Amino acid sequence: MLFITLTQLVQSIPLGAGINSGQAIGKALGASPLASAWVCASYPLTQGSFVLIGGRLGEIYGHKAILSAGCVWWTVWALAGGYSRDLVSMCFFRGLCGIGGGLMVPNIVALIGITFPPGKKRNLGFALFGAMAPVGAAGGSLVSAVIIQLVHWKWLFFMLGLMALVIFSAAIALLPKDNPVDPDGQVDYVGAYLGVGALILFNFVWNQAPLAGWSSPYEITLLIVSLIHFAGFCYWEMRVAEQPILPFNIWNSPSFGTLMTAIFFAFMSLGIYFWYMNIYMQTVRGDSLIRTGVQYLPLTIMGCANSFLSAWLVPRLPAQVIIGTGCFCIVVINILLATIPAHLTYWAMAFPAMFLSAFTIDLIVTSAQIITSGTVSMNNQGVAGSLVGTLLSYGLSTGLGFAGTVEVHTYDGGKNLLRGYHSAAYLAVGMSAFALFLCFFIRIPKDTREGWGEDDVVAAQRNQA
Numbered sequence: 177m178l179f180i181t182l183t184q185l186v187q188s189i190p191l192g193a194g195i196n197s198g199q200a201i202g203k204a205l206g207a208s209p210l211a212s213a214w215v216c217a218s219y220p221l222t223q224g225s226f227v228l229i230g231g232r233l234g235e236i237y238g239h240k241a242i243l244s245a246g247c248v249w250w251t252v253w254a255l256a257g258g259y260s261r262d263l264v265s266m267c268f269f270r271g272l273c274g275i276g277g278g279l280m281v282p283n284i285v286a287l288i289g290i291t292f293p294p295g296k297k298r299n300l301g302f303a304l305f306g307a308m309a310p311v312g313a314a315g316g317s318l319v320s321a322v323i324i325q326l327v328h329w330k331w332l333f334f335m336l337g338l339m340a341l342v343i344f345s346a347a348i349a350l351l352p353k354d355n356p357v358d359p360d361g362q363v364d365y366v367g368a369y370l371g372v373g374a375l376i377l378f379n380f381v382w383n384q385a386p387l388a389g390w391s392s393p394y395e396i397t398l399l400i401v402s403l404i405h406f407a408g409f410c411y412w413e414m415r416v417a418e419q420p421i422l423p424f425n426i427w428n429s430p431s432f433g434t435l436m437t438a439i440f441f442a443f444m445s446l447g448i449y450f451w452y453m454n455i456y457m458q459t460v461r462g463d464s465l466i467r468t469g470v471q472y473l474p475l476t477i478m479g480c481a482n483s484f485l486s487a488w489l490v491p492r493l494p495a496q497v498i499i500g501t502g503c504f505c506i507v508v509i510n511i512l513l514a515t516i517p518a519h520l521t522y523w524a525m526a527f528p529a530m531f532l533s534a535f536t537i538d539l540i541v542t543s544a545q546i547i548t549s550g551t552v553s554m555n556n557q558g559v560a561g562s563l564v565g566t567l568l569s570y571g572l573s574t575g576l577g578f579a580g581t582v583e584v585h586t587y588d589g590g591k592n593l594l595r596g597y598h599s600a601a602y603l604a605v606g607m608s609a610f611a612l613f614l615c616f617f618i619r620i621p622k623d624t625r626e627g628w629g630e631d632d633v634v635a636a637q638r639n640q641a
Contacts, residue, residue: 177291179347180284181304183243186340187250187277188312190219190270191572193320193332195313195450196469199458201329207263209455210386213580216451217383217573218267219274224570225375226278228563229368232421234283235358239290240351243283247344250276255337258330274569281565285545287354299546303487306542310479310534317454318469325465367412367421374405375570382577386584422563431618432548435495436567438614439544442503443571445604445611446536448579449510450572452597452604453529460518460594471522471530478534486542495547500615502539505532506608514601518594541568547620579603 194216202212234242253273260266288305292298323332381399388395413420427433457463457471489498512529520526544564579600587596 177288177301177304179343179350180243180287181308182343183247183280183347184284184305184308185312185315186336186343187280188309189316189319189336189339190254190273190277191216192313192316192472193336194219194270195454196317196472197320197324197329197332197465199455200324200465201266202263204329205260205263205266208387209459210580210584211263213386213451213576214263214267214383215270217379217576218270219277220447220569220573221376221379221383222271222274223277223281224566224568224573225372225379226275227282227565227569228371228421229363230279231282231286231565232361232363232368233279234286234356236356236361236363238354238356239283239286240348240354242279243287243351244348246276246279246283247340247348248276249273250280251337251340251344254333254340256333258333258337260330277569278565281569285565287351290354290357299487299490300484302542302545303484306486306538306545307480307483309541310475310483310538313450314469314472314476314479317472318466321465321469362419364413364417364419364421367409367417370405370409370412371421374402374409375566377402377405379570379574379577382574383580385577386580390581426563431496431620434614434618435499435544435547435620436563438499438503438611438618439540439564440567440571441607441611441614442499442506442536442540443568444575444578445506445510445607446533447572447575448600448604448607449506449513449529449533451576452579452600453513453526456513456516456594456597457526460597461522471526474527474530475534478531479538482534482538483542486539487546489539490543490546494618495543495620496615496618498539498543499618500612502536502543503608503612503615505535505539507605507612509533509536510601510604510608514598514605516598537568575604575607 198215199209199212201215202209207215230242230246250273253269253276257266257269257273260269284305285302288298288301292301319335320332323329323335377398381395381402385395390396413422414424454468457468458465463471486498509529509532512525516525516529541564548564582603583596583600586599587593
């Protein structure tokens with residue numbers, strides 16, 4: 177538990193580093209402020225896109241084996257990022273590094289879900305896992321700021337690679353080998369191509385739109401191609417695939433689809449908030465990278481506590497109450513961002529927003545992982561981890577694309593940056609308000625179970641063995 181928690185911590189750092197230092201790295205590579213958003217978006221884009229296939233590979237070949245492969249892959253491309261010569265190579269290396277994260281996250285979740293049956297121990301495990309998101313993201317924001325402001329940005333990537341080498345090596349060496357839950361299964365390569373292709377193309381189109389504009393023929397063409405891939409993925413998985421990557425029967429659980437839709441919109445709006453609050457501090461207020469990183473500390477401190485609070489609440493409150501509380505906080509923090517003036521002390525509006533942001537991702541991610549993991553059998557723990565992980569990473573990245581399009585159409589050609597930031601935040605308000613609205617239609621009862629269900633054949637066989 178200790179080492180897979182630290183593994184999650186390390187792979188969360190690049191997200192916070194991209195949010196806080198994306199503009200500075202992009203500028204050093206000669207990129208425009210709009211193009212620099214790709215420094216942030218490239219990592220969660222591929223991480224979210226490859227989570228589904230990562231979970232399925234873990235079910236077939238063993239979750240530890242795929243986690244180990246992801247660790248090695250992640251380390252190599254994290255180190256390679258330090259040798260980037262332009263924005264394209266930087267985003268390329270960060271995207272490849274994100275693939276490693278996509279292999280790691282669902283198998284970390286699956287190892288927790290398989291090792292600990294439903295109950296207090298599993299909830300504690302997911303609380304530790306969830307706490308690493310704010311610690312890693314906010315910690316990465318501050319650490320990257322110190323490195324980039326005091327030395328050269330390349331040392332950020334060398335530091336990440338060396339840290340990963342130490343922690344991942346210990347995790348690979350000490351984690352016990354697990355038996356694959358579906359050793360006779362097959363990888364649905366057609367479904368993997370259609371799913372990953374659809375996710376990457378759709379996200380690329382929206383994140384590239386602020387730069388290329390919707391009048392560009394390739395934007396419209398790629399958007400249509402991505403939608404065709406989505407339709408093909410759904411048809412293939414539902415009607416053709418013998419062993420689908422994403423078994424559609426998991427959507428039969430009451431309110432499960434509504435829950436997933438709500439948290440996806442919540443994650444999109446949350447990604448918008450973090451990115452635009454960050455560039456507001458740096459471009460409008462003129463805060464340094466280090467000062468910006470320090471101002472994220474309320475998220476780190478309260479985020480840790482709230483992950484455990486979420487684990488404590490799951491057996492005591494219905495899911496819609498916990499998720500709805502997180503969505504409500506996202507609405508509030510984006511309203512604060514959408515109305516914040518150019519010159520105002522940090523303590524008046526930015527600090528309350530940062531404080532409340534700790535009640536968003538931590539309540540939603542930890543409770544969603546616990547609820548989703550408890551919804552499926554032991555045999556599908558990889559799928560459970562994949563789905564929430566996909567929605568989190570992919571939502572954070574995709575939201576930036578939608579917000580960037582709104583920004584470039586409202587900031588008066590760059591003459592009124594604050595207006596563009598406010599407009600993007602209002603879009604996030606709408607997204608989070610929709611997520612909050614959906615919470616009223618979620619009906620998932622409190623999960624007070626202790627131990628595996630009697631109908632879980634795989635769990636019963638493992639316990640007997």
